[in-house]
Amino acid sequence: MSLRLRHLTTLEHLPRESIERLLDRAVMLRDACAHGTRKLDQLAGRTVLNLFFEPSTRTRTSFELAARRLGADVINFDIGLSSTSKGEELFDTLHTLEAMHLDAIVVRHKQSGTPEELVRHAMSGVSVINAGDGNRAHPTQGLLDVLTIRQHRPDFSKLVVTICGDVEHSRVARSDVHALTALGAKEIRLCGPASLMPAAGELPQCQRFEDFDQAIAGADAVIMLRLQKERMSDTELPDETAYFRHFGLDKRRLAMAAKGCLVMHPGPLNRGIEIASEVADGAQSRILEQVGNGVFVRMAVLSEMLAR
Numbered sequence: 275m276s277l278r279l280r281h282l283t284t285l286e287h288l289p290r291e292s293i294e295r296l297l298d299r300a301v302m303l304r305d306a307c308a309h310g311t312r313k314l315d316q317l318a319g320r321t322v323l324n325l326f327f328e329p330s331t332r333t334r335t336s337f338e339l340a341a342r343r344l345g346a347d348v349i350n351f352d353i354g355l356s357s358t359s360k361g362e363e364l365f366d367t368l369h370t371l372e373a374m375h376l377d378a379i380v381v382r383h384k385q386s387g388t389p390e391e392l393v394r395h396a397m398s399g400v401s402v403i404n405a406g407d408g409n410r411a412h413p414t415q416g417l418l419d420v421l422t423i424r425q426h427r428p429d430f431s432k433l434v435v436t437i438c439g440d441v442e443h444s445r446v447a448r449s450d451v452h453a454l455t456a457l458g459a460k461e462i463r464l465c466g467p468a469s470l471m472p473a474a475g476e477l478p479q480c481q482r483f484e485d486f487d488q489a490i491a492g493a494d495a496v497i498m499l500r501l502q503k504e505r506m507s508d509t510e511l512p513d514e515t516a517y518f519r520h521f522g523l524d525k526r527r528l529a530m531a532a533k534g535c536l537v538m539h540p541g542p543l544n545r546g547i548e549i550a551s552e553v554a555d556g557a558q559s560r561i562l563e564q565v566g567n568g569v570f571v572r573m574a575v576l577s578e579m580l581a582r
């Protein structure tokens with residue numbers, strides 16, 4: 275039976291072999307395109323639509339680069355200039371764009387579950403890739419995060435990862451936990467203020483901490499999360515100075531982690547709120563490596579789905 279993906283909406287329940295195959299393919303494509311200096315033609319004649327209903331710098335740009343490096347045509351749908359602003363409904367927009375011929379839709383939406391809705395409504399043969407829905411999933415971010423970790427710490431059975439910050443609003447945290455779980459990480463720790471932690475019972479495979487000093491002790495990788503102010507009301511917003519004191523990553527805290535602990539953040543950064551510049555730009559930071567890996571992981575996903 276072929277394990278080839280048709281859609282990618284979440285990493286939850288995706289088998290380890292599928293994740294490892296995508297990571298291996300990302301590395302193979304990175305080498306084949308000579309880190310982006312050589313264009314491939316695997317997706318010549320294919321069309322990829324970037325349909326982003328929320329802002330994005332990294333994900334949208336890297337999907338575009340990934341598709342172009344594989345030889346595909348790319349449509350960057352501009353919501354602000356589109357008939358969405360005249361009230362056109364999502365599925366009418368979908369069917370209108372499909373009528374122009376598409377092979378894949380890369381979608382970001384504030385509503386959790388929108389990618390699955392598109393899978394149900396999309397024409398047969400059109401692949402849907404989730405570029406982040408609500409607080410639910412950001413599967414390609416999860417893949418690029420585990421690829422970055424694997425490049426430095428290949429044995430996941432010994433790996434202790436701490437994910438700290440606004441976990442409740444974070445689709446990245448959920449996809450990271452699903453990918454790390456599938457790859458057999460030894461220990462996954464979640465840390466944040468009680469008000470920003472997921473409901474009890476969600477992500478039961480993780481240990482929970484409210485004390486960041488305890489959560490980071492001995493960690494091999496620490497993934498800092500952005501405080502997602504746009505998803506909070508004024509009354510929910512924590513005091514930023516107090517937040518940094520309790521949950522911010524600086525040199526003092528990083529020294530409590532395992533030697534050479536990888537410092538990661540999906541971006542965009544709130545410097546001085548969840549992470550100090552001294553570590554974001556420091557020798558242990560893998561943040562820009564994550565960004566670079568994003569292109570190769572997205573090439574791998576597009577290639578697996580669309581290459582003939």
Ligand code: CP
Pocket residue numbers: 329330331332333334406415540541542
């Ligand atoms: N990590 C991430 O999703 O960044 P963007 O919002 O810039 O795409």
